[in-house]
Amino acid sequence: MHSALIRRFAALAAALLLSACATTPPSPPAQPAKAAKVEVQWLGQAAVKITSPGGKVIVIDPWLTSNPKTPPEFKKLEALGKVDLILVSHAHFDHMADAPALSALNKAPVYAPAGLADSMVTLGVMPADMAPRFNKGGEVLPFGANGGIRIIATHAEHSSEYRWKNPDTGKDEMRLGGEPLGFIVELENGFRIYHMGDTGIFGDMKLIGELYKPDLILIPIGNHFVMPPQVAAMATRDMLKPKHAIPIHYGTNPLLRGTPKEYIDALGNAPTQVLALEPGGKASF
Template sequence: MKCLSAKSGLGVLLSAILVSTASLSIAQNSPAVGAQGKTEALWFGQAGFRIKSPQGKMILIDPWITGGPKTPSIYKNDLAAIGPIDVLLVTHAHVDHLGDAPAVAKMNNIKLYGPADMVTPLTTLGILPADLGYRFNKTGRVTPAPGIKVTAVQAEHSSLLVWKNPATDKMESHPAGEPMGFIIELENGFKIWHMGDTGLFSDMKFIGEHYKPDLVMVPIGGNFTMAPDDAAFALRTWIKPKMVIPMHYNSNPMTKGTLAEFQEAMKGSNIKIIPMTEGETVQF
């Protein structure tokens, strides 16, 4: 009996080890493993963000850095201070969004991903080497780095490339296609909707329901984009994300919308507002 009991106990122990080993193997093969780190967002001002993904990929969006009036001096005076970048996204050609993107692309030898008809004049005018431009359009999806998916979505705005021609020393204006926003899905499935510059449009409801963003980066400055009350209406009525970071305010005297006005318009909502100051980093 004792011998049988000992053998039975050994069998139970071996079974437990096998189960534990199998569980470990499943965990190691799970796509969630290695994707459990924090997501970080650094705000440079206006619509410029650097996002660090759970697996450490650095994603730069709309980098108006050296020209941004509210960019912290550590970055404004030394573009290299933003560090190595893996993914570069630009929503449209206005200077406060395109900004330093061509320089960043060349510094890091990476592609600039953006609206097709914005990337084309950048390359044909010689602003960006042709091999560093990547063209895509609304509902197009790209995988600019392993585990990172970016889908282009609608933005209700305009897009114009203003460029100083070195041959004539004169400023020129060039059509630059249509603006867009980005749904950025990180390795762990966390989704960020960077709206770019946009006014209200009813398909915000469709985008919210279809892509289900966890975090929305929303312009609130008014004049060129939604004002605080319109941004709040879109978020509360149509999109209903978990979190929101207000952006595109406080850098241009023509965009008078304020954080306080946005917070007031969002009262009663359970959407978490994450107010940021230029140069601040937050984690999710």
């Protein structure tokens, strides 16, 4: 009798299992999570908009409203959408002209060379809480310790005079602009971008390449005020060795005569992928 009960319970369990299988469809296979992308948009000269994997928007060297190479739709600062952070590499007009207005529009801080930040605050161009001081070698966490983004200021071989129009006299005056910078921008997924600012070549580019291993460089190639394409190619190939490069700071006026083709030709068989964007063009990584 004991064995008969066992058989009856076994049959009942099997029936319940078959019923459950008949009425409950199997779960679909798990889909792999879609990897968040880094988006970089070049807006002419050295102006770049970066959208991080976490959705933070960083604008570097915003000269848009009077930039002849900026697409018309971006000459209104509102067209950029929400901006969370602004970086300015140095005090020249073609790199910081729209930074104060863009900051005011978005309540976004402007990280700039310390001397430039001081001048803008002292002259009433920007409020102190929107112009934090910053300097070479320093690392900042603009969205907090858990924000996943860090910014590091590097050397740049250039100058940084700040031309300010005195509202009382209507005349231009030259003020302290700090020393020029480049920026290492490390995003939430570890992707590193080196915006080189305006610069000539310098030996410590090799150290920057070894220390930060940038995935992408935004490199000036225009000549006259910055590196010519051939020298930029040498810095890319022999010093920085990035996976990707986007040429910037060329073609805005006749003096900036370097071209992406000259840069690509000078790189030869270097493994760096060059993305020669048109102003307004985007690349995703």
